[in-house]
Amino acid sequence: MSAAATYDLGKLHGGLRLPSEKEVSTTEKILHAPIPDQLVLPLTQHVGNPSQPIIGIGERVLKGQLIANTDGSLGAPIHAPSSGKIVAIEPWPVSRRNGETAPCIIIECDGNDQAIETAEIIVDYTKLDPDSLLHKIMQGGIVGLGGAVFPTAQKLMQAITAPLEHLILNGIECEPYISCDDMLMREYAADVIQGAQILMHALSLSQCHVAVESDKPEALIALGEALAQIDEPRIVLKQVPSIYPSGGEDQLVQLVTNKEVPSGGLPTDVGCVVQNVGTAAAINRWVCHGEPLISRVTTITGHGVAKPVNVLARIGTTIADIVTLAGGYTEHARQLIIGGPMTGRSVSTDRVPLVKASNCVLVLADEITQGNERPCIRCGECAEVCPIQLLPQQLYWFACADNEAKLRKFGLIDCIECGCCDLVCPSHIPLTADFRMAKGRMRELADEKARAERAKQRFETRNLRIRQEQEQRDKELANQKETARLFATSKIKAIVDRARKKSTDDQDEEQ
Amino acid sequence: MEFNRRDAPFVTPATNVQSIMLQVLYALIPAALAYVWYFGPGLILNFIVAAIFCAAGEAAMLHIRGKSVETGLTDFSALVTAALLAFALPALTPWWVTATAALFGVVVAKHLYGGLGFNIFNPAMAGYVVAMVSFPMHMNLWTAPRMGDLDYHYMTILESARYMLTGTFPDYLSFDAISRATPLDTVKAGLRNLQTFEEIRVNSVMGDFGGRGWEWIGNYIAMGGAWLLMRKIIRWQIPFGVLAGLLIPSAILYFLEPGIHASPGFFMFSGGTMLCAFFIATDPVSAATSNKGRLIYGFGVGFLIFAIRTWGSYADGVAFAILMMNMSVPAIDYLTKPHIVGHDRGPKGLS
DSSP, X not given: OOOOEEOOGGGSXXXXXXXXXXXXXXXXXXXXXXXXXXXXXXXXXXXXXXXXXXXXXXXXXXXXXXXXXXXXXXXXXXXXXXXXXXXXXXXXXXXOSSOSEEEEEEEEEXXXXXXXXXXXXXXXXXXXXXXXXHHHHHHTTOBOTTTTOOBHHHHHHHHTTSOOOEEEEEEOOOSSSOOHHHHHHHHSHHHHHHHHHHHHHHHTOSOEEEEEETTOHHHHHHHHHHHXXXXXXTEEEEEEOOOBTTTSHHHHHHHHHOOOOOTTOOGGGGTEEEEEHHHHHHHHHHHHHOOOSOEEEEEEESTTBSSOEEEEEETTOBHHHHHHHTTOBOTTOOEEEESOTTTOEEESBTTSBOOTTOOEEEEESSOOOOSOOOOOOOOOHHHHHOTTOOOHHHHHHHHHTTOHHHHHHTTGGGOOOOOHHHHHOTTOOOHHHXXXXXXXXXXXXXXXXXXXXXXXXXXXXXXXXXXHHHHHHHHHHHHHHHHHHHHHHHHHHHHHHHHHHHHHHHHHHHO | OBOOOOOSOOSOOSOOHHHHHHHHHHHTHHHHHHXXXXXXXXXXXXXXXXXXXXXXXHHHHHHHTTOOHHHHHTTOHHXXXXXXXXXXXXXXXXXXXXXXXXHIIIIIIIGGGTSTTTOSSOXXXXXXXHHHHHOGGGGOOOBOOTTSSTTOOOOOHHHHHHHHHHSOOOTTOOHHHHXXXXXXXXXHHHHHTTOOHHHHTTSTTBOSSSBTTHHHHHHHHHHHXXXXXXXXXXXXXXXXXXXXXXXXXHHHHHHHSGGGSOOHHHHHTSTTHXXXXXXXXXXXXXXXOSHHHHHHHHHHHHHHHHHHHHHSSSSOOHHHHHHHHHHHHHHHHHHTOOOOTTSOOOOOOOO
C-alpha cells in the first residue's frame, strides 16, 4: 500500500513551498487533555445559524448530552463535552471575524466525566439507508474539521443530489506548523478509514481517494496498515506533493481530478465530495461509538510555547488551559493565532475557547513587522504564485481605486485568501487583507443595491397603488357626480312638475 | 494573557524592493567595469551626475507630494534610473545634459505620474529621449574603443571630468582624436553608401560580432542578466521576447540578402540591445504584467529596435522602442488576462 501515486504539480497553478515547521509538534504522541474546570461552548461553531440552547442555567448535564440544537436551518447541534452544571449562557470572547464576543454556554465541570447512555444511539450503519445515515450524522454535531466548519450532514445532503464520481478525503495539511491531521492519521488511522467507509455508504459511492502529502510518511504507513488490516480495496491512498495551498478544497479537487471547480460553484459540480480526515474520524466516533463531536485534536505550537505538542482536547477548553499543556508561554510569546500562519486569525486574549474549527493554536515569538508598505512595482510575483491564476497586482490597483466593475471582472470573488501573494510581495503590501476588505465592501455594495432596489420597488408599488386609488376615487366621484346630476335633474324636474301640477291644481280649485 | 491583533498571513515576506533594486545595480557592475576599460571613466562620472540629480529630483518631488523622503529614497529606484541613464548616454556627456535627462525622467516621467509603481514610461528612457531630441549635438561624443587605432587615447578621469563640466579638451587632445562614430552609425552610414556589411566590418570600431568593446560589455550585461534570472529578480519572458523580436526579423533579412543587411549577431551585440533586454525592458513598473503579456511586450520592443535601426533615421532605437511599447502596455494587459481557475475558457473578446 506504500506505492501511492504522486501527482505532478502541473495541474495546480502557483503555490508556495513553505518551511514546514511541523517537526517540533510531532515528536510526541497526541496528549490527552485533562478535564478542565470550565468549558465554554459558543452557540455558533459552524457555518449557518446559531444553535438554540435547550438546557437551562443551573441544569446538570452529562457528557455527550445535547445542549443546543439547530433551528432546522443550516447549522449543527452542540453536545456537552463533559459532565457538569450549566452556569451561564452569556457573551464570551471568541475567535471570529465579526465581533470580539459571542453567546456561549458555560459548563462548570464536575470532573466525573459521566457519559450519557449511548446504547440506543449505536446502530449498524450498513443497515441504514443513506438518508437515515445522513440524518444520524446530522445529530452528531459533525462539521468540517478542516477549517471551513460547514455542517457535514448538510454538505453530504447537497452532494447526493448531484451525480458523484469521487469521494476525496483531505489529509493534506499544507500550512506550516499545523500537524493535527498528520498525528490523527498516525494514531487514529482505523477511525479515518472506517469514516471513509461510512461516507461511501452515505454517498452510495464505491471509491474513495485519501490524499496525503508526501512529507507525511508515518501517516501514509499508518493508513496503509489500517487498509491492509480490513482488506478494503475501494479506498486508495494518494500521495500528493506538499505545496501550499494544495489542501484547499477546490485545489485538491483540481490536483486529484484535473478538473476546475467552477467559479462560485461547489466540488459537486465536477462530481467530487471532499471531506477532511478529521471529519471522517469524527463521523466514525459518532456513528460506531456513539460519541458526538465533543473533542478534537489540535496543534499547540510556535516559538511562543515551551513544548509544542498535539493534544486531544474537549471542545470548549480555553486556549489558556490548552497552552498550559504545551508547557506554557515562553517569554517571547507575542502573538496568539487560532489556525495556521497563513489563514489563521489572531486573537487578543487566551480566554477564547477551542471550537470545532480550531486545528491549531499558534503562539508566535516575534512581532511581525508591519506598516513598512511600499508602492507596488508590478513585479508580478504575486500572479506567479496565485493558485487561482488571478492578477493580484491588478486587483490591488482596482481595490485602491474602489473600481468594483474591474474587481468583478478580474475575479476578486474567486480569491481564496490563501495569503501566497503577501508572502512574495517585495513591497510588503498586505494584499490578502486588502482583498478581504474589498470583498466586504463589494458585499456591502451588493446588499445596499439590493436594499435600494427593494426600496425602489416598494416606492413604485406604493405610487402605483396611490395612483390607482386616486383614479378609482376620481372615477367614483365622477360617477357620484353623474348620479347626483341625474338625480338632481330628475328631482328638480319632479319639483317643477309638482309645482306645475300644483299650480294647475290650484287653478282648478279656484275655478 | 493579552495579545496584539493583526491580519493573516502572519509571515514576513522574504524579499523587499530595496534588495531587488540593489541587486539590479550589483548585476551591472561587471558591465560597468568593462565599459570603463574600453571607453574610459566617463560612465562613472555620468553615473555620479545622474545619481545626484535623480536623487535630488526624487527627494524634492517626494517632499512636495507629502510622501516620506526617506522611504522613497531608500528604495534605490532613483539609483537604478541613474545607472541606466549612465549606460545609455555617451561616455562624454556635458553634465547639464545628464542632469536634464535625470530630472525629466524622475520629476516628469516618474513623479508627475504618481511616483514609483505608477509611471507609465520608463523614467530613464523618457529622460534619455528628451535629452537626445533636445541636445543632439551634445550627445554624439562617443569615445573610441580601447586598442582600436594607432592614435588611440584613453581618456583619464580628469580629462573626462573637465569635458563634462566645461565642454573643452586640454590643448593636446582634439575631438577627432578621441571620438569615433558608433558601430551602429558606422553600419547605417555604410549600408546607405552601398557598402556591403562585410566591407563595413573591417572598420576599426567593429568587433567580431558587434562593435569593438560593445560586444564585451554586452556579454557582461547578459551575465548580469543571467544572474538576475537565477535570483528570480527578473523572469525570462521579457529578455527572451526582446532578443527574439530582434533576431528573428534580422536573421530573415540577413539570410535573404546578406550583403545589404547587418548580421543578427551585430544586432545583438551592439548598441543597447543587451542592456535593453535584461535591464530596461524588464522594468516591471512600465512593462506588461502577465507572463504572456511580457512575452508580447518584449517581442514588440525587440522588433521596434530592429525596425528603427534598419529603416529609421536613428542609429539605435532602444529608447523609442521602450517608450512605444510602454504606451501599448494597457492594451497588452487587457488582451492577455490569464484564465482564472474555475472560469469558462470562452473566446476572449473585446468588451
